[in-house]
Amino acid sequence: MNEIGVIMGSDSDLKVMEDAVKVLRQFNLNYEVKISSAHRALERTVDWVKAFETQGGKLIIAAAGLAAHLPGVVAGATILPVIGVPMRSGALEGIDALYSIVQMPPGIPVATVGIGAARNAALLAVQILATQDQALSIKVKEYRAEMLKDLEAKDEALQVRMKEIKS
Numbered sequence: 001m002n003e004i005g006v007i008m009g010s011d012s013d014l015k016v017m018e019d020a021v022k023v024l025r026q027f028n029l030n031y032e033v034k035i036s037s038a039h040r041a042l043e044r045t046v047d048w049v050k051a052f053e054t055q056g057g058k059l060i061i062a063a064a065g066l067a068a069h070l071p072g073v074v075a076g077a078t079i080l081p082v083i084g085v086p087m088r089s090g091a092l093e094g095i096d097a098l099y100s101i102v103q104m105p106p107g108i109p110v111a112t113v114g115i116g117a118a119r120n121a122a123l124l125a126v127q128i129l130a131t132q133d134q135a136l137s138i139k140v141k142e143y144r145a146e147m148l149k150d151l152e153a154k155d156e157a158l159q160v161r162m163k164e165i166k167s
Helices: 011-026 042-054 068-074 097-103 116-129 132-165
Strands: 004-008 031-035 058-065 082-086
Touching: 004 068, 004 116, 011 031, 011 058, 011 082, 011 116, 031 042, 042 068, 042 097, 058 068, 058 116, 068 082, 068 097, 082 097, 082 116, 082 132, 116 132
Parallel strands: 004 031, 004 058, 058 082
Antiparallel strands: none
């Protein structure tokens, strides 16, 4: 069973969305990746969302640029949590996509991450699933501890460098 669905409107989004897939793999989660469109393939998109939900999917990450309707269409077709990833594109470099995704009408929420922040979308998905999965919760805590360790090592190297500069 695929727990997380990752859907994007175009194969040009894949380069960014691969960051989400890498995180899902890192946490050993089952996922499905799909290209579909809120505009060019509406029925196909809604059919996939409904099938994913029926098959036991738990959460969907949806990426879109420009008018960025895909996350909202997905959210309108399911009660599963949806995380929107605005893609950097067009004249506004993703600001239009960010506003489109974050400004959903009342009653149809889409959690939204920063422009191109597929990695954060996947981490948020992992954290949501971890609320119901103790083993996954432990993995998230270990991941955070590794981040802290990396930060401390970088700070230690900086402090050594600062001492060298002062001398």
